[in-house]
Amino acid sequence: MYSTIEQKYQRIQKELMAGAFGLAGVFMIGTSWYRFVEHWSWEDSVYMTVITLATVGYGETQPMGNRGRLFTIALILMGVIAIGYIVNRFTEAVIQGYFQEGIRLRQQRRLMESLSGHYIICGFSRTGRQIAKEFRAEGVPFVVIDSEMDSMRYAQQEGYTAYQGDATLDETLLRVGIVKATCIVAALPSDAENLYTVLSAKTLNPEIRAIARASTEEAVQKLQRGGADAVVSPYITGGKRMAAAALRPQVMDFVDGILTGADRQLYMEELLLDPAICPVVGLTLQKARLRSQTGALVLAIRRVDGSLIGGPTGDTVLMAGDLLICMGTAEQLRSLNQILGPISTKQMRRPNNS
Structure with missing residues (x-):
């Protein structure tokens, strides 16, 4: 579905194009009449049509009879209607800002395509x-x-x-x-x-x-x-959070502080262990020395089969495809990401519910 603004912009474009085609049609009718009915040259026919549609007030290029003058009157009226329609549509487009909106929409479309x-x-x-x-x-x-x-x-x-x-x-x-x-x-x-x-x-x-x-x-x-x-569910989740805030207020304040907000000092992050680039796959947490090297804490590990290991110990083996749930400062998590990466390996995936 096109947006309302985009629909209006496209409508104005079509109307302006229709007006331009209409004016071109009037021009062709006038030129053809003078050439084939009045038997003028192409140059005189085009010239007469242009000065007639432009209503500049010049005299007749060559003498015409009553039939030719009646046609010229009709040609003037058709030209005035076509030009008036184009001017009206163009003025509306300028006043309503459709041209500027069209430029913005094209820029937006290019941005969407680049995402x-x-x-x-x-x-x-x-x-x-x-x-x-x-x-x-x-x-x-x-x-x-x-x-x-x-x-x-x-x-x-x-x-x-x-x-x-x-x-x-x-x-x-x-x-x-x-x-x-x-x-x-x-x-x-x-x-x-x-x-x-x-x-x-x-x-x-x-x-x-x-x-x-x-x-x-x-x-x-x-x-x-x-x-x-x-x-x-906002209602279910909201009720659980309100109950937790009543029963464990300090825990909730801590969790909120690391999950949301722009002024956080601690963050939680998900890091995927890719066997192609991760050097710690197959090592235990103790041998990987992630905490001692970065200061970041591994809170839990989600295995490929969907099982969750909460509070992993030093003997927990890091396996290919594991998703580490870690906590630390922004700098600590960046350091951890470099060790596991060395490029960003964050990936959100659906746990296996089996």
């Missing part, structure tokens, strides 16, 4: 806006999709890359680079819309990680069956 490994946020209500803030704090590239003009204006004011359209449609997802995206977050207000979005995203890019918002427990199950890698 790779980005995140897509579907829905820019309160949930989507908070997700966008967190993504910006993390410095990850992302695109916002919403069908409401007000949401698009707010996203653009915040400096986000935004596209107005229906996120449940394949065409919209293709326009924001779903094929090259890393993750899609379906935060639309309707559970059905989120389900359609997840299904479309997984069809177009089976490798993409899909996160979905759900309002009910039944919707959670349906979204999981529909292919969502993770489903979050």
